[in-house]
Amino acid sequence: xxxxxxxxxxxxxxxxxxxxxxxxxxxxxxxxxxxxxxxxxxxxxxxxxxxxxxxxxxxxxxxxxxxxxxxxxxxxxxxxxxxxxxxxx
Amino acid sequence: xxxxxxxxxxxxxxxxxxxxxxxxxxxxxxxxxxxxxxxxxxxxxxxxxxxxxxxxxxxxxxxxxxxxxxxxxxxxxxxxxxxxxxxxxxxxxxxxxxxxxxxxxxxxxxxxxxxxxxxxxxxxxxxxxxxxxxxxxxxxxxxxxxxxxxxxxxxxxxxxxxxxxxxxxxxxxxxxxxxxxxxxxxxxxxxxxxxxxxxxxxxxxxxxxxxxxxxxxxxxxxxxxxxxxxxxxxxxxxxxxxxxxxxxxxxxxxxxxxxxxxxxxxxxxxxxxxxxxxxxxxxx
Numbered sequence: 001x002x003x004x005x006x007x008x009x010x011x012x013x014x015x016x017x018x019x020x021x022x023x024x025x026x027x028x029x030x031x032x033x034x035x036x037x038x039x040x041x042x043x044x045x046x047x048x049x050x051x052x053x054x055x056x057x058x059x060x061x062x063x064x065x066x067x068x069x070x071x072x073x074x075x076x077x078x079x080x081x082x083x084x085x086x087x088x089x
Numbered sequence: 090x091x092x093x094x095x096x097x098x099x100x101x102x103x104x105x106x107x108x109x110x111x112x113x114x115x116x117x118x119x120x121x122x123x124x125x126x127x128x129x130x131x132x133x134x135x136x137x138x139x140x141x142x143x144x145x146x147x148x149x150x151x152x153x154x155x156x157x158x159x160x161x162x163x164x165x166x167x168x169x170x171x172x173x174x175x176x177x178x179x180x181x182x183x184x185x186x187x188x189x190x191x192x193x194x195x196x197x198x199x200x201x202x203x204x205x206x207x208x209x210x211x212x213x214x215x216x217x218x219x220x221x222x223x224x225x226x227x228x229x230x231x232x233x234x235x236x237x238x239x240x241x242x243x244x245x246x247x248x249x250x251x252x253x254x255x256x257x258x259x260x261x262x263x264x265x266x267x268x269x270x271x272x273x274x275x276x277x278x279x280x281x282x283x284x285x286x287x288x289x290x291x292x293x294x295x296x297x298x299x300x301x302x303x304x305x306x307x308x309x310x311x312x313x314x315x316x317x318x319x320x321x322x323x324x325x326x327x328x329x330x331x332x333x334x335x336x337x338x339x340x341x342x343x344x345x346x347x348x349x350x351x352x353x354x355x356x357x358x359x360x361x362x363x364x365x366x367x368x369x370x371x372x373x
Binding site for chain 1: 212214218220223224227242243244245246247250251252253254255
Protein backbone atom coordinates (compact mmCIF):
# COMPACT_ATOMS: atom_id res chain seq x y z
CA UNK A 1 0.00 0.00 0.00
CA UNK A 2 1.22 3.45 -0.87
CA UNK A 3 0.78 4.51 2.74
CA UNK A 4 3.94 2.62 3.67
CA UNK A 5 5.87 4.56 1.02
CA UNK A 6 4.84 7.81 2.65
CA UNK A 7 5.28 6.63 6.23
CA UNK A 8 8.88 5.57 5.83
CA UNK A 9 10.03 8.60 3.94
CA UNK A 10 12.43 10.64 5.99
CA UNK A 11 15.85 12.04 5.43
CA UNK A 12 18.49 9.94 7.19
CA UNK A 13 18.28 9.66 10.98
CA UNK A 14 16.21 7.00 12.65
CA UNK A 15 14.24 6.28 9.50
CA UNK A 16 17.39 5.11 7.70
CA UNK A 17 16.79 1.40 7.92
CA UNK A 18 13.13 1.70 7.00
CA UNK A 19 13.93 3.88 3.99
CA UNK A 20 16.24 1.19 2.71
CA UNK A 21 13.52 -1.44 2.94
CA UNK A 22 11.06 0.56 0.88
CA UNK A 23 13.67 1.61 -1.65
CA UNK A 24 14.76 -1.96 -2.24
CA UNK A 25 11.23 -2.63 -3.45
CA UNK A 26 11.39 0.23 -5.93
CA UNK A 27 14.97 0.11 -7.15
CA UNK A 28 16.98 -2.46 -9.05
CA UNK A 29 20.69 -2.80 -9.73
CA UNK A 30 21.58 -0.20 -12.40
CA UNK A 31 23.81 -2.67 -14.20
CA UNK A 32 22.12 -6.06 -13.95
CA UNK A 33 18.56 -4.72 -13.45
CA UNK A 34 18.12 -7.43 -10.82
CA UNK A 35 16.52 -6.79 -7.41
CA UNK A 36 18.51 -5.16 -4.63
CA UNK A 37 18.76 -6.26 -1.03
CA UNK A 38 18.88 -3.73 1.77
CA UNK A 39 21.80 -4.27 4.14
CA UNK A 40 20.98 -2.60 7.45
CA UNK A 41 24.47 -2.84 8.95
CA UNK A 42 26.27 -1.08 6.14
CA UNK A 43 23.30 1.12 5.16
CA UNK A 44 23.59 0.04 1.58
CA UNK A 45 21.70 -1.65 -1.19
CA UNK A 46 23.30 -4.86 -2.35
CA UNK A 47 23.17 -6.33 -5.82
CA UNK A 48 23.76 -10.02 -5.32
CA UNK A 49 23.66 -10.53 -9.07
CA UNK A 50 26.97 -8.76 -9.58
CA UNK A 51 28.31 -8.72 -6.01
CA UNK A 52 28.30 -4.98 -5.58
CA UNK A 53 26.91 -2.76 -2.85
CA UNK A 54 25.68 0.79 -3.32
CA UNK A 55 25.73 3.24 -0.42
CA UNK A 56 22.83 5.23 1.00
CA UNK A 57 24.09 8.68 1.92
CA UNK A 58 21.85 11.00 3.99
CA UNK A 59 18.85 8.94 2.99
CA UNK A 60 19.66 9.18 -0.71
CA UNK A 61 20.66 5.91 -2.41
CA UNK A 62 23.70 6.32 -4.64
CA UNK A 63 23.18 4.06 -7.62
CA UNK A 64 25.65 5.49 -10.09
CA UNK A 65 27.54 2.41 -11.29
CA UNK A 66 30.91 3.82 -10.23
CA UNK A 67 29.58 4.35 -6.69
CA UNK A 68 29.33 0.60 -6.26
CA UNK A 69 31.79 -1.35 -4.13
CA UNK A 70 32.71 -4.97 -4.65
CA UNK A 71 31.56 -7.17 -1.82
CA UNK A 72 34.69 -8.36 0.01
CA UNK A 73 33.50 -11.88 0.53
CA UNK A 74 32.28 -12.35 -3.01
CA UNK A 75 34.03 -15.39 -4.47
CA UNK A 76 33.29 -14.79 -8.10
CA UNK A 77 31.57 -12.10 -10.13
CA UNK A 78 29.07 -12.70 -12.87
CA UNK A 79 30.56 -11.81 -16.21
CA UNK A 80 29.69 -8.15 -16.61
CA UNK A 81 32.44 -5.78 -17.72
CA UNK A 82 30.75 -2.81 -16.11
CA UNK A 83 31.32 -4.33 -12.67
CA UNK A 84 35.04 -3.75 -13.15
CA UNK A 85 34.45 -0.03 -13.23
CA UNK A 86 33.36 0.17 -9.59
CA UNK A 87 35.41 2.43 -7.35
CA UNK A 88 38.17 1.27 -5.06
CA UNK A 89 37.07 1.04 -1.43
CA UNK B 90 4.44 28.06 -6.84
CA UNK B 91 6.87 26.98 -4.20
CA UNK B 92 10.05 27.98 -5.94
CA UNK B 93 8.87 31.45 -6.76
CA UNK B 94 9.20 34.20 -4.32
CA UNK B 95 9.16 37.88 -4.58
CA UNK B 96 12.54 37.66 -6.21
CA UNK B 97 13.25 40.30 -8.81
CA UNK B 98 15.95 40.20 -11.46
CA UNK B 99 17.74 43.05 -9.72
CA UNK B 100 18.86 40.66 -6.95
CA UNK B 101 21.96 39.75 -8.89
CA UNK B 102 23.12 43.34 -9.26
CA UNK B 103 24.37 43.50 -5.72
CA UNK B 104 25.69 40.03 -5.73
CA UNK B 105 26.79 39.48 -2.22
CA UNK B 106 25.69 37.10 0.47
CA UNK B 107 23.08 39.45 1.90
CA UNK B 108 21.22 40.06 -1.34
CA UNK B 109 21.22 36.36 -2.17
CA UNK B 110 19.57 35.72 1.17
CA UNK B 111 16.75 38.11 0.38
CA UNK B 112 15.65 35.80 -2.39
CA UNK B 113 13.21 33.06 -1.69
CA UNK B 114 15.94 30.46 -2.12
CA UNK B 115 17.62 28.99 0.92
CA UNK B 116 20.54 30.96 2.34
CA UNK B 117 22.79 28.03 1.56
CA UNK B 118 22.49 29.01 -2.12
CA UNK B 119 24.59 32.09 -1.55
CA UNK B 120 28.21 32.20 -2.49
CA UNK B 121 30.64 34.62 -0.89
CA UNK B 122 31.36 37.58 -3.11
CA UNK B 123 34.41 37.38 -5.31
CA UNK B 124 35.41 33.90 -4.21
CA UNK B 125 35.08 30.95 -6.51
CA UNK B 126 33.75 27.72 -5.08
CA UNK B 127 36.72 25.70 -3.85
CA UNK B 128 35.80 22.90 -6.20
CA UNK B 129 36.18 25.14 -9.24
CA UNK B 130 39.58 26.39 -8.15
CA UNK B 131 40.99 22.94 -7.59
CA UNK B 132 39.55 21.27 -10.69
CA UNK B 133 41.89 20.51 -13.58
CA UNK B 134 42.14 23.03 -16.43
CA UNK B 135 39.57 22.47 -19.11
CA UNK B 136 40.28 22.30 -22.82
CA UNK B 137 40.42 25.82 -24.20
CA UNK B 138 37.23 25.90 -26.18
CA UNK B 139 34.70 25.23 -23.39
CA UNK B 140 34.36 21.63 -24.53
CA UNK B 141 33.13 19.71 -21.54
CA UNK B 142 32.87 16.28 -22.93
CA UNK B 143 33.13 13.58 -20.34
CA UNK B 144 30.48 12.53 -17.92
CA UNK B 145 32.80 13.24 -14.99
CA UNK B 146 33.44 16.80 -16.17
CA UNK B 147 29.73 17.43 -16.55
CA UNK B 148 29.08 16.02 -13.10
CA UNK B 149 31.72 18.35 -11.73
CA UNK B 150 30.14 21.28 -13.52
CA UNK B 151 26.70 20.66 -12.10
CA UNK B 152 28.10 20.12 -8.64
CA UNK B 153 29.87 23.44 -8.83
CA UNK B 154 26.91 25.50 -10.03
CA UNK B 155 24.39 23.79 -7.75
CA UNK B 156 24.16 26.55 -5.20
CA UNK B 157 23.27 29.32 -7.61
CA UNK B 158 21.49 27.27 -10.24
CA UNK B 159 17.98 28.24 -9.18
CA UNK B 160 18.77 31.92 -8.77
CA UNK B 161 20.31 32.07 -12.20
CA UNK B 162 17.41 30.23 -13.83
CA UNK B 163 14.99 32.80 -12.49
CA UNK B 164 17.15 35.71 -13.51
CA UNK B 165 18.07 34.52 -16.95
CA UNK B 166 14.60 33.51 -18.04
CA UNK B 167 12.89 36.35 -16.16
CA UNK B 168 10.86 33.72 -14.40
CA UNK B 169 9.64 32.18 -17.65
CA UNK B 170 11.27 28.85 -16.92
CA UNK B 171 8.39 28.13 -14.54
CA UNK B 172 5.85 28.41 -17.33
CA UNK B 173 7.91 26.16 -19.57
CA UNK B 174 8.23 23.61 -16.80
CA UNK B 175 4.48 23.58 -16.23
CA UNK B 176 4.00 22.98 -19.93
CA UNK B 177 6.50 20.13 -19.80
CA UNK B 178 4.54 18.52 -16.96
CA UNK B 179 1.28 18.99 -18.81
CA UNK B 180 2.64 17.29 -21.90
CA UNK B 181 3.86 14.34 -19.86
CA UNK B 182 0.28 13.35 -19.09
CA UNK B 183 1.06 12.82 -15.42
CA UNK B 184 -2.11 12.59 -13.31
CA UNK B 185 -3.33 11.80 -9.80
CA UNK B 186 -1.99 8.55 -8.43
CA UNK B 187 0.67 8.08 -11.10
CA UNK B 188 4.18 6.84 -10.55
CA UNK B 189 6.51 9.25 -12.32
CA UNK B 190 10.21 9.87 -12.84
CA UNK B 191 11.97 13.18 -13.16
CA UNK B 192 15.28 12.44 -14.82
CA UNK B 193 18.25 14.80 -14.36
CA UNK B 194 16.07 16.28 -11.63
CA UNK B 195 18.76 18.66 -10.34
CA UNK B 196 17.42 20.79 -7.53
CA UNK B 197 13.93 19.45 -8.10
CA UNK B 198 11.80 22.03 -9.93
CA UNK B 199 9.98 19.50 -12.07
CA UNK B 200 9.81 16.92 -9.27
CA UNK B 201 7.98 19.37 -7.01
CA UNK B 202 5.51 20.17 -9.78
CA UNK B 203 4.99 16.48 -10.45
CA UNK B 204 4.46 15.86 -6.77
CA UNK B 205 1.51 18.25 -6.74
CA UNK B 206 0.19 16.71 -9.94
CA UNK B 207 0.21 13.09 -8.78
CA UNK B 208 -0.82 13.89 -5.23
CA UNK B 209 -0.27 11.92 -2.02
CA UNK B 210 -1.33 8.63 -3.64
CA UNK B 211 1.26 9.03 -6.40
CA UNK B 212 5.00 8.48 -6.34
CA UNK B 213 7.71 10.76 -7.65
CA UNK B 214 11.27 9.63 -8.12
CA UNK B 215 13.89 12.27 -8.84
CA UNK B 216 17.15 10.99 -10.26
CA UNK B 217 20.35 12.97 -10.83
CA UNK B 218 24.07 12.29 -10.82
CA UNK B 219 24.98 15.45 -8.95
CA UNK B 220 25.06 14.89 -5.21
CA UNK B 221 25.17 18.64 -4.61
CA UNK B 222 22.00 19.26 -6.62
CA UNK B 223 20.20 16.41 -4.85
CA UNK B 224 21.28 17.73 -1.50
CA UNK B 225 19.67 21.06 -2.36
CA UNK B 226 16.55 19.32 -3.65
CA UNK B 227 16.27 17.41 -0.41
CA UNK B 228 16.64 20.54 1.68
CA UNK B 229 14.07 22.41 -0.39
CA UNK B 230 11.70 19.55 0.20
CA UNK B 231 11.97 20.11 3.94
CA UNK B 232 12.02 23.89 3.72
CA UNK B 233 9.01 24.27 1.43
CA UNK B 234 7.16 21.51 3.17
CA UNK B 235 3.79 20.50 1.73
CA UNK B 236 1.97 17.30 2.64
CA UNK B 237 2.17 15.95 -0.90
CA UNK B 238 5.96 16.40 -1.06
CA UNK B 239 6.26 13.31 1.11
CA UNK B 240 5.73 11.36 -2.10
CA UNK B 241 9.14 12.30 -3.52
CA UNK B 242 12.26 10.16 -3.26
CA UNK B 243 15.67 11.40 -4.46
CA UNK B 244 18.12 9.03 -6.05
CA UNK B 245 21.70 9.60 -7.10
CA UNK B 246 22.04 7.70 -10.32
CA UNK B 247 23.12 7.62 -13.92
CA UNK B 248 20.52 8.38 -16.60
CA UNK B 249 22.30 5.91 -18.87
CA UNK B 250 21.90 3.02 -16.42
CA UNK B 251 18.57 3.50 -14.70
CA UNK B 252 18.00 1.51 -11.50
CA UNK B 253 14.40 0.68 -12.35
CA UNK B 254 12.54 -2.34 -13.69
CA UNK B 255 11.01 -2.44 -17.16
CA UNK B 256 7.67 -0.71 -17.75
CA UNK B 257 7.69 0.97 -14.37
CA UNK B 258 6.58 4.58 -14.89
CA UNK B 259 3.35 6.28 -15.98
CA UNK B 260 5.25 9.37 -17.09
CA UNK B 261 8.80 10.68 -17.30
CA UNK B 262 10.06 14.24 -17.51
CA UNK B 263 13.49 15.69 -18.22
CA UNK B 264 14.17 19.39 -17.84
CA UNK B 265 17.40 20.65 -19.42
CA UNK B 266 18.99 17.26 -18.98
CA UNK B 267 19.01 15.37 -22.27
CA UNK B 268 21.42 17.85 -23.83
CA UNK B 269 23.92 17.18 -21.05
CA UNK B 270 23.97 13.40 -21.42
CA UNK B 271 27.02 11.98 -23.19
CA UNK B 272 25.04 9.21 -24.90
CA UNK B 273 21.57 10.38 -25.86
CA UNK B 274 20.70 7.22 -27.74
CA UNK B 275 21.38 5.06 -24.73
CA UNK B 276 19.38 7.45 -22.57
CA UNK B 277 16.36 7.21 -24.90
CA UNK B 278 16.60 3.43 -24.87
CA UNK B 279 16.65 3.38 -21.07
CA UNK B 280 13.71 5.80 -20.89
CA UNK B 281 11.80 3.62 -23.33
CA UNK B 282 12.57 0.54 -21.23
CA UNK B 283 11.28 1.94 -17.95
CA UNK B 284 8.15 3.57 -19.39
CA UNK B 285 4.85 1.70 -19.34
CA UNK B 286 3.48 1.04 -22.83
CA UNK B 287 1.33 3.96 -23.93
CA UNK B 288 2.99 6.36 -21.51
CA UNK B 289 4.97 9.47 -22.40
CA UNK B 290 8.26 11.14 -21.83
CA UNK B 291 8.29 14.93 -21.93
CA UNK B 292 11.69 16.48 -22.56
CA UNK B 293 12.19 20.23 -22.12
CA UNK B 294 15.40 21.88 -23.23
CA UNK B 295 16.91 24.69 -25.22
CA UNK B 296 15.80 24.63 -28.83
CA UNK B 297 18.50 24.24 -31.43
CA UNK B 298 16.68 26.22 -34.03
CA UNK B 299 16.87 25.82 -37.76
CA UNK B 300 16.34 29.56 -37.99
CA UNK B 301 19.67 31.36 -38.06
CA UNK B 302 17.97 34.47 -36.65
CA UNK B 303 16.83 32.63 -33.54
CA UNK B 304 20.23 30.95 -33.21
CA UNK B 305 22.02 34.29 -33.37
CA UNK B 306 19.63 35.79 -30.85
CA UNK B 307 20.16 32.84 -28.54
CA UNK B 308 23.95 33.19 -28.84
CA UNK B 309 23.74 36.92 -28.20
CA UNK B 310 21.73 36.36 -25.03
CA UNK B 311 24.24 33.82 -23.78
CA UNK B 312 27.24 36.04 -24.51
CA UNK B 313 25.74 39.30 -23.27
CA UNK B 314 23.33 38.30 -20.52
CA UNK B 315 23.93 34.77 -19.31
CA UNK B 316 27.70 34.70 -19.02
CA UNK B 317 28.03 38.15 -17.39
CA UNK B 318 25.34 37.19 -14.88
CA UNK B 319 27.09 33.91 -14.15
CA UNK B 320 30.38 35.80 -13.88
CA UNK B 321 28.96 37.79 -11.00
CA UNK B 322 28.70 34.48 -9.17
CA UNK B 323 32.17 33.46 -10.31
CA UNK B 324 30.81 30.88 -12.75
CA UNK B 325 31.36 32.36 -16.20
CA UNK B 326 33.36 29.34 -17.40
CA UNK B 327 30.58 26.98 -16.42
CA UNK B 328 27.98 28.95 -18.32
CA UNK B 329 30.14 29.51 -21.39
CA UNK B 330 29.64 25.76 -21.80
CA UNK B 331 26.03 26.49 -22.71
CA UNK B 332 26.69 27.85 -26.18
CA UNK B 333 28.68 24.90 -27.47
CA UNK B 334 26.32 22.55 -25.68
CA UNK B 335 23.36 23.94 -27.64
CA UNK B 336 25.37 23.86 -30.86
CA UNK B 337 26.07 20.17 -30.30
CA UNK B 338 22.46 19.41 -29.43
CA UNK B 339 19.86 18.12 -31.87
CA UNK B 340 17.21 20.09 -33.72
CA UNK B 341 13.54 19.34 -33.13
CA UNK B 342 13.35 17.07 -36.15
CA UNK B 343 16.51 15.24 -35.12
CA UNK B 344 15.09 14.71 -31.64
CA UNK B 345 11.90 13.25 -33.09
CA UNK B 346 14.05 10.89 -35.16
CA UNK B 347 16.10 9.93 -32.10
CA UNK B 348 12.94 8.97 -30.25
CA UNK B 349 11.53 7.01 -33.15
CA UNK B 350 14.79 5.11 -33.54
CA UNK B 351 14.65 4.18 -29.87
CA UNK B 352 11.29 2.59 -30.48
CA UNK B 353 8.81 5.27 -29.46
CA UNK B 354 5.57 4.98 -31.43
CA UNK B 355 5.03 8.74 -31.61
CA UNK B 356 7.36 11.71 -31.24
CA UNK B 357 6.61 15.41 -31.61
CA UNK B 358 8.78 18.43 -30.83
CA UNK B 359 7.14 21.72 -29.86
CA UNK B 360 8.89 25.08 -29.93
CA UNK B 361 8.06 27.40 -27.06
CA UNK B 362 9.44 30.56 -25.51
CA UNK B 363 9.60 32.31 -28.86
CA UNK B 364 11.58 29.44 -30.36
CA UNK B 365 14.32 29.61 -27.74
CA UNK B 366 13.05 26.51 -25.95
CA UNK B 367 11.68 23.22 -27.18
CA UNK B 368 9.77 20.29 -25.71
CA UNK B 369 9.89 16.80 -27.15
CA UNK B 370 6.95 14.54 -26.35
CA UNK B 371 7.41 10.86 -27.15
CA UNK B 372 4.99 8.04 -26.53
CA UNK B 373 6.06 4.45 -25.96
